[in-house]
Amino acid sequence: MRLKDKTILVTAAGQGIGHASAIACAREGAKVYAADINEETLSTLPGECPGIEIHKLDVCDRAAVDALAKKLPALDGLFNCAGFVHNGSVLDITEDDWAFSFELNVTSMYRMTQAFLPGMRERAKVTGTASILNMSSMASSIKGFPMRTAYGATKAAVIGLTKGVAADFVKEGIRCNALCPGTVDTPSLRGRIASAPDPVEAEKNFIARQPMGRLATVDDMTPMIVYLLSDESRFVSGQALLVDGGVTI
Ligand code: NAD
Incomplete structure (x- = not known):
């Protein structure tokens, strides 16, 4: 059990990579808090694997994020997975599209980290370590793709956020990394x-x-996610880890 005795919160757990991650972490022994704005898609999770508790959460809602942080015990792991893909070139992006992309893909991670990090710092005083994982993408500062300017800009910002948090808290045992997947079904x-x-x-x-x-399948992603949330990655922080099927070879 690679995540035995760990408490882990996963956002965007209703479907896709977040959903698979919640199950993968629970199977490795973690107590998982699975959060999503969509209660309906979340609702199947507890039946899919024991050890998962679901919470409706809009990561763009500061009051809701703060309320959840008060309600849950201190976390060992936080996986900020929620994000959105804007399709278009720079000429297509409206001010609203741009603002929404940054709000959901970047600001939500700043907000979640600010809310949950104090508890994680306390936890790390006891266990020696805690891990934040932020969802970025190969489409970021790493590589440009057609019609992904707003998306790539947000996912590049996620890497910057990740490195900043990693630098500020490295001496306290808090690690912060970014996952950069290829194209996932x-x-x-x-x-x-x-x-x-x-x-x-x-x-x-x-x-x-x-x-x-x-x-990629979601199961191509979960081994890296479990690794980064587990103590196996205890000497890894501030990194953007590519799982991209060779796109950036
Ligand atoms: P998805 O896009 O199919 O599902 C996203 C989930 O996020 C949904 O369950 C949705 O309800 C939830 N969500 C949306 N807004 C929310 C909010 N405000 N608060 C809480 N939850 C919210 O899932 P996916 O394709 O696995 O993408 C998950 C993450 O992985 C995203 O950040 C995405 O950018 C990133 N990513 C995906 C791919 C890919 O090819 N699928 C590649 C690289 C990175």
Whole structure:
């Protein structure tokens, strides 16, 4: 059990990578608090694996985030997974699109970290360590992709946020890392494919940019997520870790 006795909060746990991560962490012995804005998709989780408690949470709602931080015990692990993909070039992005992308993809992580870090610091005084994992992407400061300017800018900012938190709290045993996946087959990716003018072509293009010749599954992501939230990664902090099927070779 790689996460035995750990308490871990996962956002965006209703579907996709967050959902799979909540299950993977619970299977490794963690007590998992699974949060999402969508209560309906969250509701299946406790039946899928013991050790998961669900909480409706909008990570953009400061009062709700603070209230949850008061309600939960101090965390050993925080996985800030919530995020949104804006599709468009710089000429297509409205002020509202830009603001929303930063609000959900970056500001929510600052907010969650500010709310939960005090408890994690106390916890780290007892256990020696606690881990924050922020969801970034290969589409960030690492690599540019067509029609992903707002998204890439937010995910680059996530790496900056991650390094700042890592630098400030490294001496207290708090680690903070960013995960940078390739293209992962999740409900929102299926939505992006379905809403393309030619969905068959769109799927082909998503696969073509993956040198391994296939999309990632959520289960390609969870081993790295469990590792980064576990003590196995105790000497790793401030890093942006790519799990991208070779895109950035
Ligand atoms: P998804 O996009 O299919 O699901 C996102 C989940 O976030 C949903 O359950 C939704 O209800 C929840 N959510 C949305 N707004 C929220 C809010 N305000 N508060 C709380 N929850 C909210 O899942 P995914 O594709 O696995 O993406 C998860 C994360 O991984 C995102 O940050 C995304 O940018 C990142 N990512 C995804 C891919 C990919 O190819 N799928 C690649 C790299 C990074």
